[in-house]
Amino acid sequence: MPEKPALRIGLIGTGFMGKAHVFGFATAQKVFDLPYRLELHTVADVTDESAARAAADFGFAKATADWRSMIDDPDIDVIDITAPNALHKEMALAAIAAGKHVYCEKPLAPQAADAEEMARAAAAKGVKTQVGFNYLCNPMLRLAREMIAAGELGEIRGYRGLHAEDYMADAGGTWSFRHDPAGGGALADIGSHALATAEFLLGPITAVMGDCITMIDSRRDGQGGTRSVKVDDVGRAFLRFANGAQGSIEGNWIATGRKMQHDFEVYGTKGALAFSQERFNELHFYSVADAPGRRGFRRIEASPDHPPYGRFCVAPGHQIGFNDLKAIEVEGYVRAIAGETAEPFGFAAGLRIQRLVETIQASSAARQWKAVPA
Amino acid sequence: MPEKPALRIGLIGTGFMGKAHVFGFATAQKVFDLPYRLELHTVADVTDESAARAAADFGFAKATADWRSMIDDPDIDVIDITAPNALHKEMALAAIAAGKHVYCEKPLAPQAADAEEMARAAAAKGVKTQVGFNYLCNPMLRLAREMIAAGELGEIRGYRGLHAEDYMADAGGTWSFRHDPAGGGALADIGSHALATAEFLLGPITAVMGDCITMIDSRRDGQGGTRSVKVDDVGRAFLRFANGAQGSIEGNWIATGRKMQHDFEVYGTKGALAFSQERFNELHFYSVADAPGRRGFRRIEASPDHPPYGRFCVAPGHQIGFNDLKAIEVEGYVRAIAGETAEPFGFAAGLRIQRLVETIQASSAARQWKAVPA
Amino acid sequence: MPEKPALRIGLIGTGFMGKAHVFGFATAQKVFDLPYRLELHTVADVTDESAARAAADFGFAKATADWRSMIDDPDIDVIDITAPNALHKEMALAAIAAGKHVYCEKPLAPQAADAEEMARAAAAKGVKTQVGFNYLCNPMLRLAREMIAAGELGEIRGYRGLHAEDYMADAGGTWSFRHDPAGGGALADIGSHALATAEFLLGPITAVMGDCITMIDSRRDGQGGTRSVKVDDVGRAFLRFANGAQGSIEGNWIATGRKMQHDFEVYGTKGALAFSQERFNELHFYSVADAPGRRGFRRIEASPDHPPYGRFCVAPGHQIGFNDLKAIEVEGYVRAIAGETAEPFGFAAGLRIQRLVETIQASSAARQWKAVPA
Amino acid sequence: MPEKPALRIGLIGTGFMGKAHVFGFATAQKVFDLPYRLELHTVADVTDESAARAAADFGFAKATADWRSMIDDPDIDVIDITAPNALHKEMALAAIAAGKHVYCEKPLAPQAADAEEMARAAAAKGVKTQVGFNYLCNPMLRLAREMIAAGELGEIRGYRGLHAEDYMADAGGTWSFRHDPAGGGALADIGSHALATAEFLLGPITAVMGDCITMIDSRRDGQGGTRSVKVDDVGRAFLRFANGAQGSIEGNWIATGRKMQHDFEVYGTKGALAFSQERFNELHFYSVADAPGRRGFRRIEASPDHPPYGRFCVAPGHQIGFNDLKAIEVEGYVRAIAGETAEPFGFAAGLRIQRLVETIQASSAARQWKAVPA
The missing domain is CATH 3.30.360.10 (Dihydrodipicolinate Reductase; domain 2)
Incomplete structure (x- = not known):
């Protein structure tokens, strides 16, 4: 059985949602037969220390205090944005420009005009995107x-x-x-x-x-x-x-x-x-x-x-939990990246x-x- | 112990709500120590036959197909209206004019202007009134x-x-x-x-x-x-x-x-x-x-x-039922008639x-x- | 429409269950088309005062502190026992001997041997009996x-x-x-x-x-x-x-x-x-x-x-209450007395x-x- | 930050519970700050094919159809038994004898005598053990x-x-x-x-x-x-x-x-x-x-x-799921292996x-x- 190709993830943000995404990646990988092997490549946070700590906690190979360096890194396939809402646009546009797939926590942007710019950019570039409305994954x-x-x-x-x-x-x-x-x-x-x-x-x-x-x-x-x-x-x-x-x-x-x-x-x-x-x-x-x-x-x-x-x-009757919803969200996105399905x-x-x-x-x-x- | 004074009721209408009122009177009388003995005096329905049958079923002493005759009957204290909504106004105004207390199923009248006329008439005459919003009695x-x-x-x-x-x-x-x-x-x-x-x-x-x-x-x-x-x-x-x-x-x-x-x-x-x-x-x-x-x-x-x-x-934890709500409604109204409390x-x-x-x-x-x- | 025959009730006991029975009689009479008109004939309690008060409260025509006088009263058809359990047997046997129907709160008797004596006596005499397992009436x-x-x-x-x-x-x-x-x-x-x-x-x-x-x-x-x-x-x-x-x-x-x-x-x-x-x-x-x-x-x-x-x-969806269960119990018993159905x-x-x-x-x-x- | 020591796991069995354990390891590792890095070392199943497939699906480095080979492997620290109940004893005793920690799905053994032999062996050898009563982990x-x-x-x-x-x-x-x-x-x-x-x-x-x-x-x-x-x-x-x-x-x-x-x-x-x-x-x-x-x-x-x-x-209020219970179970066991707590x-x-x-x-x-x- 040939090794699956890697999907290399760069995560920005390490709070409630950053953590939930990491759990989602880990669980999705175990639970589903995904078309990719998910690789936790780099995590970015505000300081070098907090990023390094998150890398250790979450299992990322690298850490950085400069999220822009991830955009420039050719070894990263997906930029996952869980930073404060006000930063979503700048980060997403930069990632799209670099041809990365972008997974962004909700709201896509605080203003629809910004969200529209982001959606247009993604469509124009042809990258695959995902916004984290996890309750729909139930x-x-x-x-x-x-x-x-x-x-x-x-x-x-x-x-x-x-x-x-x-x-x-x-x-x-x-x-x-x-x-x-x-x-x-x-x-x-x-x-x-x-x-x-x-x-x-x-x-x-x-x-x-x-x-x-x-x-x-x-x-x-x-x-x-x-x-x-x-x-x-x-x-x-x-x-x-x-x-x-x-x-x-x-x-x-x-x-x-x-x-x-x-x-x-x-x-x-x-x-x-x-x-x-x-x-639920x-x-x-x-x-x-x-x-x-x-x-x-x-x-x-x-x-x-x-x-x-x-x-x-x-x-x-055994029940799934909140983090499992996130894993289902990840699965759908990864399949869309692989071209198996439309973006969920x-x-x-x-x-x-x-x-x-x-x-x-x-x-x-x-x-x-x-x-x-x- | 002296006998309680009677409160003589004339009921108009014998459908769902007419029946519920009768149950309410019966239960209220047993459950509460009311200031009056409730007397089911006369029931009015569309025909002599239906009225007579209702009188027998519900325990009213008299029956009539002519609700106006009840208005004129000096032996009736309360007119209880459970007839179709469109008739509430005419019936209530007649009853009020005759100095009767009026108990009226909801809605008081389909139009607020009519309801206002009714409320004013009742206030002017000083009779006690009640509208059947029974869920509040829970x-x-x-x-x-x-x-x-x-x-x-x-x-x-x-x-x-x-x-x-x-x-x-x-x-x-x-x-x-x-x-x-x-x-x-x-x-x-x-x-x-x-x-x-x-x-x-x-x-x-x-x-x-x-x-x-x-x-x-x-x-x-x-x-x-x-x-x-x-x-x-x-x-x-x-x-x-x-x-x-x-x-x-x-x-x-x-x-x-x-x-x-x-x-x-x-x-x-x-x-x-x-x-x-x-x-409930x-x-x-x-x-x-x-x-x-x-x-x-x-x-x-x-x-x-x-x-x-x-x-x-x-x-x-033994629970009361819907008809019991109606009995509580009756209690409140009867006490208001007796002057013990304000109209509920x-x-x-x-x-x-x-x-x-x-x-x-x-x-x-x-x-x-x-x-x-x- | 000919008047229904009366079923004249003598109640012993005026506590929780005595009250519930009275509510049951009142409601059953209104709610069901019973074969009899239920007449609250006499109520017995420990003292003349308490019995008189219960008669007034509950609507019985007569009151007595001597339950045995009810047994002897030919105008009473049903003896309804809600007295303490230990007295059920003596009361019921006396009532049966007098040819009365007997409605007895549960337990029939604290000892099965006593209950058996009561059941046999009732069967031998051919009177109709009822024990108050009201939850079954739901x-x-x-x-x-x-x-x-x-x-x-x-x-x-x-x-x-x-x-x-x-x-x-x-x-x-x-x-x-x-x-x-x-x-x-x-x-x-x-x-x-x-x-x-x-x-x-x-x-x-x-x-x-x-x-x-x-x-x-x-x-x-x-x-x-x-x-x-x-x-x-x-x-x-x-x-x-x-x-x-x-x-x-x-x-x-x-x-x-x-x-x-x-x-x-x-x-x-x-x-x-x-x-x-x-x-429920x-x-x-x-x-x-x-x-x-x-x-x-x-x-x-x-x-x-x-x-x-x-x-x-x-x-x-409007719901019945606990006292309504008792009314259903009464209905079943009254129909059994009338010979319409077997004893429930x-x-x-x-x-x-x-x-x-x-x-x-x-x-x-x-x-x-x-x-x-x- | 020094790398955590590895805890190398050999899993026997790949059914409902085998899978649940794998999910538990993955989630525990992400969710908790464990004293060890959990390493999915080898998985054993009935045939080479099924074992290889499970290794790929679950992320184990090696696969084997011979569970005994895992017992002999000095690179494995924990033997995790999710095989049919009747095999628990033989497997666990072999693992204990080899000085492995043993994680065993419930029941420990179908017969208490066997379970006792297992418990004694583990105690004598001083290895850490765990039985999968996951509901307790809620x-x-x-x-x-x-x-x-x-x-x-x-x-x-x-x-x-x-x-x-x-x-x-x-x-x-x-x-x-x-x-x-x-x-x-x-x-x-x-x-x-x-x-x-x-x-x-x-x-x-x-x-x-x-x-x-x-x-x-x-x-x-x-x-x-x-x-x-x-x-x-x-x-x-x-x-x-x-x-x-x-x-x-x-x-x-x-x-x-x-x-x-x-x-x-x-x-x-x-x-x-x-x-x-x-x-739950x-x-x-x-x-x-x-x-x-x-x-x-x-x-x-x-x-x-x-x-x-x-x-x-x-x-x-976001809720955890069944597999999360298994992750909590894993956490407790791993801490016990590290000597931080008693065996849960x-x-x-x-x-x-x-x-x-x-x-x-x-x-x-x-x-x-x-x-x-x-």
Whole structure:
């Protein structure tokens, strides 16, 4: 058996998401029969020390405090960006210019105009891209999409989506880049997941009416003073879909007690689905085809019947975890790089989400419905 | 022990709600120590036969096909209206003019202008009134309100409310009075419950942005043809509350699989509540006052600690049913008639709900935010 | 329409269960089209005062401190016994001797030998009897039994039953008649419900291995001292059923935090059921007949498809309460008195439960399996 | 930073558990800061081809069809046995004799006598051992144990444990080594997990009364005939614990619809815990210290407050998966090899479980309570 070709990865950023990507690479490599051998080539962080420590911790061969040196390195195939959002554009454009494939954490860029520039550059150069909307990688979401597409719910009429957490609920917390008016806010940060799931399941959203609210309007600046916050703590929208359905979503980062309320409900003429990321190895399905007196939402547990669950475990009900979602994300991207499949969620898709976010924000500001640009 | 004075009831209408009221009277009388003995005096229905049958079934002494005769009967104290919505106004105004107390099923009237006329008439005459928003009578909703009022959740920031069912989900169903443009629709019919609960818990809503959608635009007319439907199948709104909170509600009668999804979530600075009418003997409470590592939504089961549950059962966890909610509604109204308490949900409150509904409908039609008239 | 004949009731006892019976009579009369008009004739309690107060509260025409006077009263048709367990036998035998029908709260008698004497006397006299195992009256339990009988689960292989509460969990609580070695204990008090449900669903238990444990071996006597407790706080058993199934049950009154954990799970060759009285308007059903990848426990909500739910409410999902179970119990008994149906749970059935309890207790004491007497 | 020393692993077996171990090694290495670098040295399977394929898939440097050659290889530090149960003993003894550390999937050996020989050999030789009871590695189980140990539930009185699945529910399935009377059966195969959890949480079980039942007494032999099955499909036991508590467990592999019902409930004087592996990132906690009217089981979601969850994800509620449990198992074992900690679940612990299983089986056969050998 000939050795697989290497796919050499250069990672920028070593925080929550940098770590999650590394776990994703490691697991994907073990769980899937990938077309490449993933090689953790170089990791970049702010200082030489932090980069070296990350290299040791994560298993990268090299470390650098200069991410640009990775762009120039001909031995690196993929640039993986998990640096702060504001830096995504510069890094991605440089990588694309150098002909690298680019894997970028969400949001692709805080502004849709920037995201568009990035998506165009990638398309023009022909590199393969990926944006990290990992919740879509859940086998139960794939099942939901498949059931909807197969007509198991009949025609889809209604949708309710949510992504609520409480990591900004404490008004005593410190101002961070996420509070920056240039692109942060609950809608952009996590409402974007609710939007991604909505379109993943039902297809394009055509019009929105937004409602973005700042509930905590100043935060401590960490230096004894306070700093004004202009971004939304709650961002929600009414939705119209191209398929004729209507619905709503909400992004909320001050939902006290909620840690991962990425939920949806889909209502069709023949059935319904209900899902909560709080119990993400389950999908609840109601079918009017069941006999009268025997109908009810049935709790389908993730199993080898729901690919790629079976790659992780041959027995049903054992459950996959958050990091496994990232491994599935990696698999899809690597196959796209190999040309086996289309990009699962490339820069164009990432741009799409930014457009939705900005259209909702603009709608909220104008207090009017807005059509979503195609 | 002297005999209690009688409160003589004349009931108009013998359908779902007529029956529920009768059950409510019977149970209230047994469960509570009411200031009156409730006397089922006369029942009115469309024909002499149906009225007589209802009298026998329900235990009324007399029956009539002429509801006006009850208005004129000096031996009747309370007129209880469970007739079709379009008749509420005429019946109530007649009863009020005759000095009767009036208990009216929701909606008070399909149009707020009519509801206002009714509320004014009742106030002018000084009779006691009640509108049947029974879900508010749940001990767990009272608990929720009490917890919010006592500051157990801190300052309230956010609210999500729902009332979704599927009784209109079948597009093959027949046109009914509920599809009449004069006042029907999902928002008015059940979204009104979501609005009532929202204000019950958080106080006045000051502004709304509505979204009312007709998904099934014609229905069979029962005579081989079809009839156009103009009312909303889904009606939702963004909300602003006088207390500074923001939120949303939805009324939906085409939510396939949902039978009683009257749900809410309340998020405050110190805690949160989650409730579903699907399991209405429970209230879920999250408190940041719990120790780190030990926090979570706790499932509080209805018990004698939550009045008036203890009147129904001295042991916790045994659960009350839907008809018991109606008995609690009766209790509150009877005490108001006796002057013991204020009207729990009188015509003024019923009018308020109609105003909210119409403001949301008007906002939806105008595609603009609207202030809610005080 | 001719007036229905009266069924005149004499109630003994006015506590938790006395009250529940009165609620049951009132509701049954409204909800069902009973063959009789239920007349609350006389109530007996310990003193004239308490009896008079109960008569006023509950709506009985007469009151007495001498229950024997009710036995002698030819105007009373049914003697309803909710007095302390130790008195059941004397009262019931007297009532039977007088030709009265007898409705007796559970346990029929603390000792099976006494229960047998009562059952024989009732059979010999030909009066109709009823023992209050109200949980069996739940429409969802009837549904479960019907599904099992119809083979929807295939052949039944396994059963797990429970009835756990925590009303005796506080070791500082006072000694009461329930701690009396003559017949109390968790197994007898609530484990009996688990046994009743097991046989209701699967048919006769043929052999048991018991395990009855006293965890709190003395309790305060209310006079500054303590009193030894010999009864079980937890009583459980392995089971063999005549239909070939095996299983287990547990009765437990020191299960801290549990208020109504009357649960069961039934496993067959083709499906399974899971139920919890904590959410007793639901039954969870798994069917292997569902398509692969679409299987799961489905939450069936009580609806008019599940008689007699529809008598209480014409709409699904609205839910019945504990007192409604008692109303269903009353209905069944009244129909049996009228000769319309067999006794739903007469003294013979109550005796059966006592035999099961005693066989388990005897098995536990002997530390050996015991066959259950037929 | 000096390179970590290598820990060179030789894996025997490449099925469900072999794969899970490989995933565990990969993830543990990424997630934890282990004292060793784990090196996948050699994998052994039945044929050269299957071993070579596994080496390629799993990332082992070498492959062999002769597991004994790994024993003799001085470059291998740990022998990891995931071969069929009947081979565990021979392999482990050989590895121990060669001075290798041994990681063995459960059960340690089908017979306690064999397990004892293995445990003694390991102790005599001083090698470090581990048996794969991965469910114990769940942070929520560690939390439960910690809460119990800290007295948060008060004195523990009662326990209910389960491990039920349905992988043997189909009577048409083929006879396998798991049906071998020498050591298989539901109790040994998965009831053993319930026993491990019980002792993990409450400490030693001192006496048992067993009930082991064969429901499907013959299975197809795969050659057109049938083969008799003598092992239990359901094995349950009453329990007594050294700490004074009582309880029960059940192992069941014919529980139609159940995929991972590894559940427990613990009842103490001051609180209770409830857990289900079906939702294993949650622990439900009831505390009598909560205010009256505010008590309820609270759903604690796994978070960085519950080590080592935070190694996998810095944000709460994201959830770990089954393979992550295996990574935690690997971490514990590797630290034990490094001498940092005691063996988390070594051969002595594995032997203990076999003893419990055999004592329950013996009790069932004798139909008598049995003391558990210390």
